[in-house]
Amino acid sequence: MKRSARPKRVEVQLAPMQPEDIEVVLAIEQQSFTMPWTEAMFSSELRNEHTSHMRVARVGAADGSIVGYVGYRVVLDEMHVILLAVAPAWRQRGVARHMLSQAMDEARAAGCTRATLEVRVSNTPAQQLYYSLRFAPVDTRPKYYVRPTEDALILWRDPL
Numbered sequence: 001m002k003r004s005a006r007p008k009r010v011e012v013q014l015a016p017m018q019p020e021d022i023e024v025v026l027a028i029e030q031q032s033f034t035m036p037w038t039e040a041m042f043s044s045e046l047r048n049e050h051t052s053h054m055r056v057a058r059v060g061a062a063d064g065s066i067v068g069y070v071g072y073r074v075v076l077d078e079m080h081v082i083l084l085a086v087a088p089a090w091r092q093r094g095v096a097r098h099m100l101s102q103a104m105d106e107a108r109a110a111g112c113t114r115a116t117l118e119v120r121v122s123n124t125p126a127q128q129l130y131y132s133l134r135f136a137p138v139d140t141r142p143k144y145y146v147r148p149t150e151d152a153l154i155l156w157r158d159p160l
Contacts, residue, residue: 009094012057012067014102017046021056024066032085034147045071053106054083057099059090070099072107072115079107079160081117096129104133104160114158118144121151130155
């Protein structure tokens, strides 16, 4: 049996998430998480423009397909990554790396000096990405996740 080739790397462009993007984002969210955010949760984040930064990743032109999204909040001089997801068909192509790198650039330009996020202790692919971007584990949050119940690793990148 012939092995399939590794998916081709793609570059994406981040753009501010718009209300009309939520339907596509919800589909990715439901395929990615056991406790997906709701439409109301995304709408609430979009209304909170001063601290919440919700971005979609598009392939190709500005009107290209949405293949992922990232959300972060700015708390004083800190970037708190709250969401990061890639559509299943686009995983393993560098999309998450591009999204997070671009979001960190934005946050740095806005005055953030460090960044933090939580990740499931069992999510080694995500941890590998974060470690490669110089995030480091500093603690755990017991039983942070549900469905299934699981601890979270708290990661920081300092300096951003």
